Amino acid sequence: MSAPPPRRPPGGRLGRWALLLLAAPGVCYFAVFAYLPMAGLVVAFKDFNIREGIFGSPWNGLANFRYFFETGDAPRIVFNTLFLNGLFLAATLAWGLLLALMLNEIRLHLFKRVAQSVVFFPYFVSPIVISVMLQVLLAGVGGEGGALNDALSVLHLPEVSWYTEPGAWPWILTVVKVWQLGGYLSVIFLAAITAISPDVYEAGVIDGASRARMAFSITVPLLRPTAAVLLVLGIGRIFYGDFATIYAIVGDNGVLFSTTDVIDTYVFRALRSLGDFGTTAAVGLFQGLVGLVFVTAALIIQRRYARESSLL
Amino acid sequence: MSHPLTRRGFLGLTGGAGVAALLAMAGCGDDSAASSDTVRILVPGTVPPGWEAVSRKVNEKLKADTGLSLDVQFINWQNYQQQALLKFTSGETFDTALQALWLNMAQLQQDGALADLTAEVDKHQNLRATLDDRLIKANRWDGRLWGIPQVNSAGRCQHFAVRQDLADKLGFGEITDYDTLERFFYAVKQRGGGTIPYGHNSASGYLGVVPYPAGMFNVQSWQDPHTIARAFTGRGMFFVFAKDAAQTRASRPVPFWDDPGVLDAMRRVRRYYLDGIINKDATNADVDTVKSQWAAGKYAATWAMTDGTTSNVMPALTKAVPGAMVADIIPYGKGLNAKPNQTFQADNLVVVNANGGNVGNAMRLQDWVSVKENHDLLEYGIEGTDWKPVGEDRFEALTQYSSFPGYAVSWRASLERKASYMTESEERVFSWAQDYDNFTVDPFASFVPDNKPVEQQIAAMTTVITQYANPLYYGVVDVDPQLDKLKKAAAAAGVDKLLAEMEKQADAYLAKNA
Numbered sequence: 001m002s003a004p005p006p007r008r009p010p011g012g013r014l015g016r017w018a019l020l021l022l023a024a025p026g027v028c029y030f031a032v033f034a035y036l037p038m039a040g041l042v043v044a045f046k047d048f049n050i051r052e053g054i055f056g057s058p059w060n061g062l063a064n065f066r067y068f069f070e071t072g073d074a075p076r077i078v079f080n081t082l083f084l085n086g087l088f089l090a091a092t093l094a095w096g097l098l099l100a101l102m103l104n105e106i107r108l109h110l111f112k113r114v115a116q117s118v119v120f121f122p123y124f125v126s127p128i129v130i131s132v133m134l135q136v137l138l139a140g141v142g143g144e145g146g147a148l149n150d151a152l153s154v155l156h157l158p159e160v161s162w163y164t165e166p167g168a169w170p171w172i173l174t175v176v177k178v179w180q181l182g183g184y185l186s187v188i189f190l191a192a193i194t195a196i197s198p199d200v201y202e203a204g205v206i207d208g209a210s211r212a213r214m215a216f217s218i219t220v221p222l223l224r225p226t227a228a229v230l231l232v233l234g235i236g237r238i239f240y241g242d243f244a245t246i247y248a249i250v251g252d253n254g255v256l257f258s259t260t261d262v263i264d265t266y267v268f269r270a271l272r273s274l275g276d277f278g279t280t281a282a283v284g285l286f287q288g289l290v291g292l293v294f295v296t297a298a299l300i301i302q303r304r305y306a307r308e309s310s311l312l
Numbered sequence: 313m314s315h316p317l318t319r320r321g322f323l324g325l326t327g328g329a330g331v332a333a334l335l336a337m338a339g340c341g342d343d344s345a346a347s348s349d350t351v352r353i354l355v356p357g358t359v360p361p362g363w364e365a366v367s368r369k370v371n372e373k374l375k376a377d378t379g380l381s382l383d384v385q386f387i388n389w390q391n392y393q394q395q396a397l398l399k400f401t402s403g404e405t406f407d408t409a410l411q412a413l414w415l416n417m418a419q420l421q422q423d424g425a426l427a428d429l430t431a432e433v434d435k436h437q438n439l440r441a442t443l444d445d446r447l448i449k450a451n452r453w454d455g456r457l458w459g460i461p462q463v464n465s466a467g468r469c470q471h472f473a474v475r476q477d478l479a480d481k482l483g484f485g486e487i488t489d490y491d492t493l494e495r496f497f498y499a500v501k502q503r504g505g506g507t508i509p510y511g512h513n514s515a516s517g518y519l520g521v522v523p524y525p526a527g528m529f530n531v532q533s534w535q536d537p538h539t540i541a542r543a544f545t546g547r548g549m550f551f552v553f554a555k556d557a558a559q560t561r562a563s564r565p566v567p568f569w570d571d572p573g574v575l576d577a578m579r580r581v582r583r584y585y586l587d588g589i590i591n592k593d594a595t596n597a598d599v600d601t602v603k604s605q606w607a608a609g610k611y612a613a614t615w616a617m618t619d620g621t622t623s624n625v626m627p628a629l630t631k632a633v634p635g636a637m638v639a640d641i642i643p644y645g646k647g648l649n650a651k652p653n654q655t656f657q658a659d660n661l662v663v664v665n666a667n668g669g670n671v672g673n674a675m676r677l678q679d680w681v682s683v684k685e686n687h688d689l690l691e692y693g694i695e696g697t698d699w700k701p702v703g704e705d706r707f708e709a710l711t712q713y714s715s716f717p718g719y720a721v722s723w724r725a726s727l728e729r730k731a732s733y734m735t736e737s738e739e740r741v742f743s744w745a746q747d748y749d750n751f752t753v754d755p756f757a758s759f760v761p762d763n764k765p766v767e768q769q770i771a772a773m774t775t776v777i778t779q780y781a782n783p784l785y786y787g788v789v790d791v792d793p794q795l796d797k798l799k800k801a802a803a804a805a806g807v808d809k810l811l812a813e814m815e816k817q818a819d820a821y822l823a824k825n826a
Contacts, residue, residue: 020326027326028333050401050423051667071772072804135593142508142610143592163596164788251514253595254779255788266775273774274545275397275416276767 044281054277064282073266081241081262084170088177088242089234093227095178096185100223101215103186104193116190119183127248130176134249138162138172166259169250173260176245185230192226193219232302236295239287241265263287351670351677352383353662354399354409355720356392362713366693373686378676384721400425400665407669408662408677410720411459414547417663418760421458427664427671430457436679442724446748450656453760459661460678462723465618465745467654469537469642470519470528473606473616473625476639476737478504490534490643493613497589500612510584511611512594513602517785519615521577522550522568525653525754526644528615529580532573535645537652540754541568544761544814549773549807551814558755563818567807569795578784578791585787594786609633616640618745623734639737648744654751657758660719681722691718692729701729708732759821766813772805 040054047060068074099119106112139162140146149159162168196219204214241262250260252269264287267280360366371381385406387395396409397416411417411426420426433440433448443461451461472493479487482499497509512520520528525537533539541550542565551565552574568574584590591597591611606614607628616622622640629636644650664674681687692699693713702708707729714731725746730739744750763770780798783789 024326028329031326031328032333050397050420050425052423053401053403067768067771071775073775135596139593139596141605142511143594143597144506144508144588161592161788163593164783251596251598252778252782253514254782255595257779261779269775269778270771272394273547273778274771275401275419276771277401279771 041281041285043277044285046278048277050275060278064278065286068279068283068286073261076258077261077263077266080259081239081264084173084241084246084260084262085234085238087170087174088181089231089238091174091178092181092185093230093234095182097189097220097223097227099182099186100189100193101219103190104219105211105215116183116187120187121183122180123184125180127244130180130245131248131251134172134176163253164255166256169256169259173246173249176249177242180245188230189223189226192223196222228302232295232298235298236291238294239263239291243268349379349673350381350383351408351673352385352406353674353677353721354385354387354396354406355717356387356389356410357715357717357720358388359386360693360713360716362693362698362711363716366689366698366713366716369694370686370690373689374677374680377686378680380673380676380680382677386717400667403667405668406665407674408664408721410462410717411661411663412659413657413760414659417459417661418545418763420663421453421760422762422764425666426458427666427669427674428456428458429460429664429671429675430455432671432675433457433460436675436682438682439675439679442682442726444725444748446753447656447658447725450753450757451658451661452758454758459658459663460675461658462660462662462719462721463658463725464620464719464723464728465725465742466656466748467618467652467745467751468659469618469652469654469745470524470526471616471618471640471642471741472528472613473622474613474639474641475507475609475611476637477633477635478507478612479639480637486639487641488643488647489645490531493641493643497584497613498587501588504612507612508591508610509589509612510591511597511602511606511614512590512786513597513599513615514595515599516547516615517594517782518547518550520581520785521574523552523571523573527574527577529584530573530577531580532576534643537644537650538752540653540655540756541571542756542759542761542814542818544763544766544770544810545774547774547777548770549777549802549810551811553756553818557818557822561819561822563756563815563822565811565814565818567802567811569798575791578787578795581785581787582789582791583787590787592788595782595788607632609636618642618741620728620730620734620738620742622738623731626733626735638735640735640741641737642741648741648750651750651752653754655754655757656748656751660723662721677721682724682727684727687722687724687727688729691716691722702732706730706732706734756818756821758825759818761814761817766806766810769806769810773802773807773810776801776805 043054043057044064045059045061046054046057047063048054049057103112103115103119106115136146138146138148140149143163145159146162148162152159160168162172200218200222201214204218209217241264243262243264246260246262247265247268250256250265263283267283270276270283271280367382367384374380374382392410393415396411399406399409400420411420417426430452433443439460444466447461447463447466448457451457451459474487474493474496478500479485479496482496482503484492484496484499487493487496500507500509521530522541523530523533523537523539525540526533536555539552539555541552543550550568552568552571554560554562554564557563569578581590585592591602602611602614603625605611607625609629609632618640622638625638629638642648644652662674662678664671681690688695691714692707692709693711693716695701698711698713699707699709707714709731730742734742776798780794780801784791784794784798
């Protein structure tokens with residue numbers, strides 16, 4: 001049996017050139033903005049001096065890495081980064097899926113469209129606005145109360161000084177992320193739901209399945225490939241803290257660092273207050289390498305156990 | 313014979329083409345600053361309304377007078393520190409930038425990124441005439457001048473801006489001492505109708521407790537404002553020197569938590585926090601938020617500086633609270649005769665980029681803005697359009713242009729005009745602050761510690777301070793257990809080595825400058 005002839009793009013050689021031309025801006029973009037700046041990573045191995053610049057500064061081996069791990073901050077920020085991102089990933093995926101299932105059940109077309117827009121809207125809200133909203137909700141103007149504390153008072157419960165309670169913040173930030181991303185993810189799941197063949201649901205109806213039964217026994221299993229892709233993408237970024245949201249909300253509030261300081265906020269603060277490019281680049285490189293390990297591991301696991309939805 | 317392009321070939325070709333294009337663009341970029349007649353300056357803040365017209369006018373006059381033209385790059389305050397530093401490190405072409413010890417000036421100077429301006433000031437008569445000898449002397453580091461100080465007063469003393477209308481209403485009248493001020497705070501809390509007694513922001517909590525020479529809530533420092541705490545970097549680990557260091561020639565620094573005045577201040581701030589005297593969201597409230605709430609009448613007092621800008625709040629405040637009045641209160645034990653210590657080191661300096669900056673052009677611009685007419689044009693805008701003169705030394709703003717950041721290019725103590733709505737109280741304080749004879753020169757006036765020997769400890773302590781000392785500065789945690797945590801973390805971060813190095817360098821400075 002002979003091998004099948006190689007697939008050719010429609011339009012022959014011209015079509016191939018058209019496709020290549022289409023890809024060119026993307027390739028240029030990644031070459032210039034993703035690969036070229038990697039040359040700057042050498043600063044992680046240098047005793048950086050402003051006048052001599054990145055390439056002129058003297059080498060100092062692994063001193064910057066050693067310094068980061070010797071400060072004692074490393075275990076805390078690595079744990080926070082993984083724990084918070086793990087929470088965000090699990091909660092946003094679960095909520096996005098649930099939201100998609102609920103939206104899918106809405107029969108009134110106009111209401112469905114409006115609901116979709118409403119749940120999608122928080123995705124566009126800037127982290128700064130979110131931080132102000134949260135402040136009003138948790139602390140009020142001048143830290144005198146806040147809507148949540150007002151509600152606690154109504155229930156005769158003691159008020160909480162939220163901005164001095166580090167234990168609560170992983171959960172507060174998770175709620176914020178769910179609010180922010182739940183709608184966005186639900187739209188992705190909804191798009192996948194529309195691709196499910198109506199025949200499958202018809203079979204379910206013939207078998208006497210209820211709407212809920214069909215949602216959990218047909219829709220959810222068929223969304224597994226989409227969820228797996230989102231999970232792999234999320235795991236690939238699990239070592240990257242959500243800098244914008246966390247820094248906008250927590251800022252330099254040291255009381256909350258024990259549970260909220262992640263690699264990105266640590267690097268930003270070190271760079272801002274000390275201009276320490278060597279150590280911050282070392283932390284960034286460490287973050288990138290561990291991120292690479294995570295995404296590779298996730299892909300290998302996915303290829304082994306869910307090959308049909310594997311990205312590579 | 314044609315060779316089909318492989319996928320790898322395509323990736324290499326397009327990626328390489330992108331990089332080559334980028335390099336070509338960089339090569340074609342305007343790198344003519346060193347030789348051109350354009351002075352490129354970095355300033356913090358947003359573009360003021362009406363800048364386009366003022367810029368045109370400034371450039372017309374500047375060109376006619378000096379042959380130069382001005383290119384101002386505004387960088388949002390929020391990002392200024394990082395962006396300015398990145399521009400130095402990336403070798404971007406510009407001439408001057410705003411720098412100071414509380415930014416990255418020490419690091420830039422130590423890395424050789426700043427041009428030496430020691431011999432430059434005397435070459436420019438207009439500039440020289442507006443800079444006091446004591447100001448120049450104090451801003452020399454080890455005898456060398458690395459930036460042109462931008463000051464609009466001689467002494468910079470933090471103090472309280474207080475709602476005088478509330479003080480009158482609550483029966484306090486003019487407040488002159490800290491005890492009365494504290495009673496006023498508690499009276500506002502009890503009878504102020506929801507007004508928060510003091511609005512604190514998250515940017516500079518240390519100013520509440522550390523002697524600088526007075527800490528806002530450091531009562532001992534108000535009684536004896538003759539010590540200025542020092543740190544290796546702007547907002548890091550502060551040390552307090554012995555009060556008799558100048559006489560004994562021994563600095564004998566102690567960590568700030570071992571200073572009785574600071575310890576008392578931390579306990580006081582904790583009490584204020586629990587009693588609702590300071591806003592409970594201070595750890596997260598940024599400067600602009602507190603400013604806007606102050607202007608909206610939410611606070612009875614807030615932080616102020618002797619730079620003549622306290623009264624700028626008056627138009628907005630009187631709109632929000634008709635009849636409101638603000639007073640500047642400096643509760644020194646000896647009032648305005650206290651002669652508090654000052655380093656006279658400017659909070660704002662214009663530095664020249666040693667890597668591509670044109671020293672001659674930068675200094676000509678500094679000289680040009682030292683002429684009253686030019687100074688007024690750049691700082692207040694076009695006369696008749698943006699402002700009009702009121703008497704000899706006042707101005708009335710007609711537009712919002714006066715938000716131009718003059719402190720980053722044109723502040724000169726002798727040329728500054730007072731706002732027409734400046735309160736009587738601020739006028740008294742501002743005039744007092746403009747006379748060098750009202751202050752005592754600090755024994756460590758031009759001492760700038762060298763960070764190099766203890767870089768790692770400084771970095772480690774900066775994190776420790778943010779995590780463990782900041783909560784103490786705002787009173788959000790109990791003092792004693794938090795102090796234990798702070799001391800433990802500081803010991804692990806190498807505070808002893810920092811202390812020893814600070815003492816060594818400070819003693820050497822005293823010996824050299826005796």
